[in-house]
Amino acid sequence: MKKKITSASAIFLLMLLIASMIFITACSSTQSASTSGSGKNSSESAKTTEGSTDSSNNESIVDAEAEPSVSFAATDLQGNTVRSEDIFSKNKLTMVNLWGTFCGPCIREMPDLEELNRRLKDKECAVIGVVVDVMGVNDSRTIQAAEEILSNTGVTYLNLLPWDGIFDEFPAQFIPTSYLVDAEGRIVGEPAVGARGSDDYEALIDDALAAE
Numbered sequence: 438m439k440k441k442i443t444s445a446s447a448i449f450l451l452m453l454l455i456a457s458m459i460f461i462t463a464c465s466s467t468q469s470a471s472t473s474g475s476g477k478n479s480s481e482s483a484k485t486t487e488g489s490t491d492s493s494n495n496e497s498i499v500d501a502e503a504e505p506s507v508s509f510a511a512t513d514l515q516g517n518t519v520r521s522e523d524i525f526s527k528n529k530l531t532m533v534n535l536w537g538t539f540c541g542p543c544i545r546e547m548p549d550l551e552e553l554n555r556r557l558k559d560k561e562c563a564v565i566g567v568v569v570d571v572m573g574v575n576d577s578r579t580i581q582a583a584e585e586i587l588s589n590t591g592v593t594y595l596n597l598l599p600w601d602g603i604f605d606e607f608p609a610q611f612i613p614t615s616y617l618v619d620a621e622g623r624i625v626g627e628p629a630v631g632a633r634g635s636d637d638y639e640a641l642i643d644d645a646l647a648a649e
Contacts, residue, residue, distance in 0.1 A: 507533075507606045507622045511567075511597040512574055514584055519597060525622050529649075530562045530642055534615045535607060537570040538582040542632040543613040547590035553635040554594045562642055566596040567603065569612060574598065617645050 509521045525531050534550060536543035554564040568583045580598070587596060607616055607624075613632055617625040625645050629638065 506624050507618055509600045509603070509606065511600045513595060513597055514568070514580055514587075516574065519595070521622060524563075524565060524595070525618055526620050528561055528563045529620060530625065530645055531618045532557075532562070532564045532615050532638065532642065533607065533618055534564060534566045534613060535569050535609050536566055536613050538568065538579055538586060539570060540612050544586055544590065546613060546632040546634075547586070547592050549633070549635040549638070551590070551592050551594065553638050556635070556639060557642065560642070560646065562646075564594045566592070566594065567599055567607075568596060569599050569603070571598045617642065619649075 507521055507525070511519050511521075513519050532553075534543075536547075538544075550564050550566070557563055568579070571579045571583065574580075583596065586592075607614070607628075609628065609630075611630055613630075615629045615638065619625050626641075629641060
């Protein structure tokens with residue numbers, strides 16, 4: 438009986454430890470809504486995480502004949518309309534980084550993303566960001582917070598506001614999450630979930646380019 442009680446206690450403590458780690462490293466989007474105002478927003482579909490996932494599937498490339506899966510008209514932080522085809526057609530691959538102003542891991546990786554974007558120019562690739570917790574063009578408080586974060590982290594690459602249906606095209610469950618999109622608007626491989634360094638992201642992009 439003592440052995441059974443000891444085993445049960447050990448399992449319970451392990452489950453409690455795992456739950457505590459998830460609580461510390463993840464933040465649901467409902468928390469972001471409380472800091473950005475009320476109302477329905479596409480950011481409700483995303484959460485934050487500082488962890489990473491197995492990248493073994495990142496080398497899979499979609500069928501070249503597949504229909505474009507990403508097509509949108511969005512607004513940048515300055516209020517300009519930006520169309521997906523104008524972004525993707527300029528690059529062999531574009532890394533779309535979903536992030537939020539409430540997300541610590543997202544903010545911490547931004548200097549690496551800026552460095553990555555600089556290095557990718559020679560490869561005809563680029564990085565863009567989408568601030569998923571902005572609740573429309575009139576959410577001036579969150580837009581201002583995003584602009585301050587970008588300025589403080591030295592980011593110069595394009596950042597967009599979320600558009601209707603963003604999580605249909607980029608079904609992220611956590612942020613930061615980054616997707617690779619080719620020149621035709623097709624998603625390439627599996628998304629990179631969690632904050633990473635510029636070298637790790639560049640390796641994923643190099644693998645995708647080599648597989649084309």
